[in-house]
Amino acid sequence: MPSKNELWVFEVDLLLEAIFFRYGYDFRHYSRASLERRVENRLALSDLSSPSEMITKVLHEPAFFELFLKDMSITVTDMFRDPHVFRVIREVVFKQLRTYSRVNIWHAGCATGEEVYSMAIMLHEEGLLKRTRIYATDYNNRSLEVAQQGIYPVEKMQEFTANYHEAGGKGSLADYYQAKYEYAKINDIFNASITFANHNLVKDQVFAQMNLIVCRNVLIYFDQHLQDQVLTLFANSLVHRGYLVLGDKETLALSKVQDEFECVSYEQRIYRKLAKV
Numbered sequence: 001m002p003s004k005n006e007l008w009v010f011e012v013d014l015l016l017e018a019i020f021f022r023y024g025y026d027f028r029h030y031s032r033a034s035l036e037r038r039v040e041n042r043l044a045l046s047d048l049s050s051p052s053e054m055i056t057k058v059l060h061e062p063a064f065f066e067l068f069l070k071d072m073s074i075t076v077t078d079m080f081r082d083p084h085v086f087r088v089i090r091e092v093v094f095k096q097l098r099t100y101s102r103v104n105i106w107h108a109g110c111a112t113g114e115e116v117y118s119m120a121i122m123l124h125e126e127g128l129l130k131r132t133r134i135y136a137t138d139y140n141n142r143s144l145e146v147a148q149q150g151i152y153p154v155e156k157m158q159e160f161t162a163n164y165h166e167a168g169g170k171g172s173l174a175d176y177y178q179a180k181y182e183y184a185k186i187n188d189i190f191n192a193s194i195t196f197a198n199h200n201l202v203k204d205q206v207f208a209q210m211n212l213i214v215c216r217n218v219l220i221y222f223d224q225h226l227q228d229q230v231l232t233l234f235a236n237s238l239v240h241r242g243y244l245v246l247g248d249k250e251t252l253a254l255s256k257v258q259d260e261f262e263c264v265s266y267e268q269r270i271y272r273k274l275a276k277v
């Protein structure tokens with residue numbers, strides 16, 4: 001007979017299987033400690049005593065599954081988050097992208113879009129926006145709706161403005177949004193260059209012919225097996241000599257694809273796919 005702890009873990013396994021078979025969302029290779037914490041929180045909030053009680057609710061109540069999905073989506077993001085990373089993209093990566101007539105960029109796990117508009121602003125300032133198509137994806141439709149609207153709390157703009165300047169911004173961030181009451185709306189000039197779409201990194205296909213993939217602060221939620229799977233997806237989505245940018249706690253080191261890349265900046269987690277030999 002398994003101990004309570006083992007039983008609890010086993011019930012979480014069953015819960016994840018139930019979610020996968022009922023909704024097609026596969027959390028079986030998400031980082032276990034944080035996943036179990038989220039299950040525990042949801043149990044407490046829902047007045048349930050065990051993961052197996054959650055199974056019944058998840059299977060029969062799609063609205064309850066939506067809550068679980070929300071729990072599993074950490075959507076924290078900012079404009080020009082980690083400004084030094086944007087500065088190196090502007091100074092080093094754009095130098096190469098400038099040599100191409102068409103540029104494809106994929107923001108995977110874009111959350112509510114702040115990172116995507118930051119990239120669009122930099123491309124605009126460097127005269128690269130018109131030749132660029134940005135694909136911005138996430139598996140969370142609620143986040144994508146916010147991203148598409150490009151409306152953010154106005155009080156965040158002060159911090160975003162400081163980040164923008166630290167990232168090498170050439171004008172004034174205020175040129176790119178309209179503030180009204182407590183909200184700031186990003187100007188429509190970027191809409192034509194950005195395609196927002198639902199894409200689940202665990203089960204969906206490659207985005208072909210990308211020159212740059214930005215996937216920051218997403219892999220930290222995955223175990224090594226899933227990180228390898230997703231990094232392989234990125235390697236297959238990039239053109240030869242294409243760039244990959246990860247979050248500051250993420251790395252290609254020890255991954256399955258590490259030999260397919262060279263490191264452009266370890267500090268900023270910027271990598272470049274090697275040309276095929």
Ligand SMILES: C[S@@+](CC[C@H](N)C(=O)[O-])C[C@H]1O[C@@H](n2cnc3c(N)ncnc32)[C@H](O)[C@@H]1O
Nearest residue numbers: 073074077109111138139140200201202216217
């Ligand atoms: C912490 S946010 C990162 C946002 C942004 N990249 C940044 O660094 O500021 C993580 C995002 O990854 C998304 N995500 C998690 N698992 C995913 C999956 N399997 N497929 C696509 N997106 C996923 C979440 O919905 C969330 O929006």
